[in-house]
Amino acid sequence: MSQKIEGSLPSQATLRTTAVNTKAASGASEDGQTRAVGATAATDSLRLTGEASGLQSLQRQLSAAPAVDSNRVESVRSALQGGTYKINPDAIASRMLDLDQQLSA
Numbered sequence: 001m002s003q004k005i006e007g008s009l010p011s012q013a014t015l016r017t018t019a020v021n022t023k024a025a026s027g028a029s030e031d032g033q034t035r036a037v038g039a040t041a042a043t044d045s046l047r048l049t050g051e052a053s054g055l056q057s058l059q060r061q062l063s064a065a066p067a068v069d070s071n072r073v074e075s076v077r078s079a080l081q082g083g084t085y086k087i088n089p090d091a092i093a094s095r096m097l098d099l100d101q102q103l104s105a
Contacts, residue, residue: 048056079085
């Protein structure tokens with residue numbers, strides 16, 4: 001899922017936001033008098049979609065898994081040292097094409 005974001009905020013909106021933030025930070029009201037600025041409790045919340053929850057779960061599973069399969073590395077290393085490792089160019093090309101197709105989908 002992708003979303004295209006175009007353009008930026010109009011310059012007037014940016015200027016107005018800056019002006020409001022400056023007034024709030026200084027504690028000045030519009031009539032020039034100083035007033036206390038109170039803090040408000042944060043009421044923000046976040047609700048994830050099913051797809052986002054699934055991706056979050058997948059990320060947790062992948063981060064728990066080891067980055068390298070040490071058994072596979074050892075078997076390839078011993079095959080290379082023993083001269084028995086066979087390179088299959090057709091299998092390599094097929095997997096590269098599969099990966100390219102997955103990335104373009």
